[in-house]
Amino acid sequence: MRAGDTQLAVAEAAESSAPLRKLRQHSRISPQSASILEGLLRNVRAVGAKTPLFMEGDPPDSCAVILKGFAASEKTLDDGRRQIIAIHLPGAFPDMQSVGLSTLDLTLVTLSPCVVARIPHARIRGLMHEEPELFEALWRDMMIDIAVMRQWVVNLGRRTAYERLAHLFCELRVRYRDAGLIEGRALELPMTQAEFGDAIGLSPVHVNRVLKDLRAERLITLTGRNLVIEDWDGLTNAAGFTDGYLYLHEKGPTRNGSNEGAAQRGGG
Numbered sequence: 001m002r003a004g005d006t007q008l009a010v011a012e013a014a015e016s017s018a019p020l021r022k023l024r025q026h027s028r029i030s031p032q033s034a035s036i037l038e039g040l041l042r043n044v045r046a047v048g049a050k051t052p053l054f055m056e057g058d059p060p061d062s063c064a065v066i067l068k069g070f071a072a073s074e075k076t077l078d079d080g081r082r083q084i085i086a087i088h089l090p091g092a093f094p095d096m097q098s099v100g101l102s103t104l105d106l107t108l109v110t111l112s113p114c115v116v117a118r119i120p121h122a123r124i125r126g127l128m129h130e131e132p133e134l135f136e137a138l139w140r141d142m143m144i145d146i147a148v149m150r151q152w153v154v155n156l157g158r159r160t161a162y163e164r165l166a167h168l169f170c171e172l173r174v175r176y177r178d179a180g181l182i183e184g185r186a187l188e189l190p191m192t193q194a195e196f197g198d199a200i201g202l203s204p205v206h207v208n209r210v211l212k213d214l215r216a217e218r219l220i221t222l223t224g225r226n227l228v229i230e231d232w233d234g235l236t237n238a239a240g241f242t243d244g245y246l247y248l249h250e251k252g253p254t255r256n257g258s259n260e261g262a263a264q265r266g267g268g
Contacts, residue, residue, distance in 0.1 A: 018179070019065050022091030025178055026144060026247050027137035036131050041065060041117040053108040053116060060098035062118040066090055069114030070190035073106045074198070084199040086149060087111075087172070087191075089179050096142040099124050111190040147245045156201050159240070164200040165210045166239035169220065173229055174243045186226040214238075 019041065020034055029037070044067065047053065053064050053071065064071075066088050073086040073094055085106065088094040094108055099121050110116075127135035151171075155164050172189070176182050193211070194204045202210070214220045219235045221228045229235055236242075 018067055018091035019093065020091075021180065022089075022093075023137045023141060026250055027140055028133070029137060030133060033131060033134040033137070036127075036134055040119045040123060041067065043118045045116060047110050047114045047116055049110055049112050049114075051110045051114075053110065054095070054104055056104055056107045058104050060095065060101060060104055060121065062120045063093060063095050063098060063124060064108060065117040065119060066092045066094065067115040067117055069116075070111040071108055071114060071116075072111050072191075072195075072199075073108055075106055082198045083201070084195065085152065086145065087199065089175055089181065091179060093138060093141055094145075096124075096138060096145075111195070144247045147247065151245045152199075161200070161202055161206055161210050162213060163239050164202070165196065165207065166214065166219070166235055167241050168196070168200055169214075169227065169229065170236055170239050170241035171243075171246070172227075173232075174246060174248070178248055185228045187228075189225040189227050191225075 020029060020037055023029055023037070043062075047069075049069075054060065056075070068090055070090075071088040071092070071094060072084045073088070074082055074084045076082045086094065088108075095104070095106075098104055124135075124138070127138070148171075155167055159167060173182075173187060176187050181187070191199070193207045196202075197204050197207045200207075211220075211222060214235075215222070217234070217238075219229070219231050219238065221230060
């Protein structure tokens with residue numbers, strides 16, 4: 001194999017492993033299920049930044065999988081005002097709920113250049129009977145996405161502007177860590193200040209003001225899009241952040257109905 005072919009094979013393997021890594025954060029995945037998942041990720045294309053992958057109102061027939069890059073789910077009002085309702089990292093299955101819907105009620109757009117796979121709905125439905133372990137992992141992943149969305153509702157409805165941005169930075173730090181996206185201390189953010197404002201319901205001016213406060217208190221440094229959290233305890237205290245709603249490393253119920261992750265935590 002030529003050097004260029006080897007590099008391409010390594011890159012493709014890394015991309016296809018992102019969904020498996022994400023599912024293994026919360027579910028047990030056997031080698032057989034891992035192999036089946038890899039086989040599902042065959043319809044792949046590269047997409048530029050700021051590109052809609054599907055639009056609100058589209059009739060869905062397949063689900064997207066973000067193999068590389070970052071995307072966002074969003075809603076847009078008639079006057080053009082936008083609300084980002086989810087940020088998707090590599091490995092995400094951002095529209096798995098569309099399997100049960102006739103039309104989509106949100107838009108999925110790339111934030112950065114992405115590599116995206118598509119899995120037909122019929123194939124996902126077939127997993128329910130053919131590969132229940134993998135189907136359950138995908139179902140649990142969707143339930144955790146909904147838990148994150150509930151936390152975002154609290155963020156928008158009850159937290160102050162300062163707490164909102166601090167909480168989002170804490171969440172991204174934990175999610176980046178578990179996705180293997182942090183090299184050194186910095187997080188390379190996929191979003192502009194205006195886009196962060198669209199995620200937490202603030203104007204760009206207000207986001208900039210909050211960033212100045214976080215810097216002044218030496219909780220973060222932000223250079224361009226590179227975020228470094230200087231004081232993790234201070235930032236989590238400021239945000240009131242705990243990561244329980246992310247359900248990381250909780251392997252779900254076993255065959256006998258017990259919860260492996262909870263049992264391990266309870267045993268100290």
